[in-house]
Amino acid sequence: PRASTSRSGGSSQPASTSAARSEDTDVTMMEESRLKEFKTIISKLFKERHAQSVPLPELNTFVSQQEIQEPFTPEEIDAALNTMTEANQLMVANDIVFLI
Numbered sequence: 001p002r003a004s005t006s007r008s009g010g011s012s013q014p015a016s017t018s019a020a021r022s023e024d025t026d027v028t029m030m031e032e033s034r035l036k037e038f039k040t041i042i043s044k045l046f047k048e049r050h051a052q053s054v055p056l057p058e059l060n061t062f063v064s065q066q067e068i069q070e071p072f073t074p075e076e077i078d079a080a081l082n083t084m085t086e087a088n089q090l091m092v093a094n095d096i097v098f099l100i
Contacts, residue, residue: 030079034072038080039089041066046099056095 030038045054045062054062063072072080081097084090091098 030076030083034076035080035083037067038063038072038077039084042090042097051099053096053098056092056097059097 041063042059044066045059046052060074060077063077081090081092085092088100090100
């Protein structure tokens with residue numbers, strides 16, 4: 001009985017590892033609708049500030065205040081910024097977000 005218990009315990013570990021991997025993938029690959037919403041929010045931020053750069057903490061606060069029903073998680077914000085950086089839409093350096 002103990003041997004079968006440890007086997008089932010061993011088989012549950014890879015399953016949880018797989019679940020963790022799929023969660024990581026979901027975080028890095030943001031839904032298109034959420035990314036579009038994020039882009040709209042930060043576009044509004046840059047327009048309101050009449051600026052080409054914004055401190056990252058200010059961007060995080062602004063995004064959190066704009067989306068109350070389904071707030072963006074820090075992971076979603078990072079994923080969106082990474083996606084936009086890869087698309088040469090913005091750049092993040094020294095905790096400042098630059099519009100390109």
